[in-house]
Amino acid sequence: MKAAVLHGAFDIRTETVPDPACEPHGVIIKVKSCGICGSDLHYYRHDGHDGTIFGHEFSGDIVEVGKDVKGIATGTRCTAVGFAPCGKCYWCSQGKGHRCSDMALLGYHFAGAMAQYVHVPFAAPGRNVFPLPDELSYEDAASVEPLSISYFSVNRAQPKDTETVAVIGLGVIGLYAIQVLKAAGVKQILASGRRPSRLAAAKACGADVVIDAAGQDAAKIILEATGNMGVNTAFECAGTQTTFDQCVDVARGGGKVMLVGVYEDALTWQPLPVISKNLSLIGCLGGNFPASIDLLKTGKASAKQMITHRFGLDGVADAFRAQNSDPAAIKVMIQP
Secondary structure (H helix, E strand, C coil), X not given: CXXXXXXXXXXXEEEECXXXXXXXXXXXXXXXXXXXXXXXXXXXXXXXXXXXXXXXXXXXXXXXXCCCCXXXXXXXXXXXXXXXXXXXXXXXXXXXXXXXXXXXXXXXXXCCCCECEEEECCCCECCCEEECCCXXXXXXXXXXXXXXXXHHHHXXXXXXXXXXXXXXXXXXXXXXXXXXXXXXXXXXXXXXXCCHHHHHHHHHHCCCEEEECCCCCHHHHHHHHCCCCCEEEEEECCCCHHHHHHHHHHEEEEEEEEECCCCCCCCCXXXXXXXXXXXXXXXXXXXXXXXXXXXXXXXXXXXXXXXEEEEEHHHHHHHHHHHHHCCCCCEEEEEC
16 A cells, blocks of 8 residues: 655655554554644654654544454444553553553554555544544544544633633644634634734634734733733643743633643743742643534534645655645645
């Protein structure tokens, strides 16, 4: 089969590799759509990951089912989560492999879905394999994974419909957070980002105020918009020192800062503002695929504002260049 194989920093190629074998506990999925994630870009920009086949935001059709798998049939349209417990840690020894402390992840530790076929181990319906309703396209379904992170983060914050929130950082996760907050009926959503394509998408997703942080003082505008009270909750979705500081600045006393973005560099921060304002810093790492599928099915969330570029598998090098460097790119999809 064809697959996208990493050969070093900024060097990804379409090559012929062996078809995946179906293990007794796994399924083989014929991939229809796969998104490039920010985590993929982190690997793509650095040496030391040769041989990696990316792809964990994907959808497709089940074409083979392992003999020990129950409740899954060939021909099922689906999206899936790929993980493989180590079988050795405390949690695995207790029969709780889903909490494994050394989990192997699809697209990083074993071959992902930027290929014609992908193997998903330990397949179980509703746990890591999710059938798709007819209303969802393959592109919609390949968007479930990032949407699920946004849903988890908003659900963890438990915002009320009387509250004002800020979303700082308008990548795909931040944009989906706006959609989820809008669906939850939050009173006012202020959004801050830097690229024109993402500012326009934020407005389309439902943000009430959109701030161009490239030319405006985002924290000042947010404070002015809230009568200098600040927001009840600030969602940090960019993973930078600047956006972290902004979130702490704009959160009101007793408020929350939701840490959603992934930080490549260490933070330097002063705890006093957090202490003096009694802020809660809350980490967010998780997802909810069934809830996210329902949001897409009912039209409360949409991938249309996110997907800006589409490439076939033979164009994977151009796809990564676009996701990495094109200012207009939000979500780049690969369609094997």
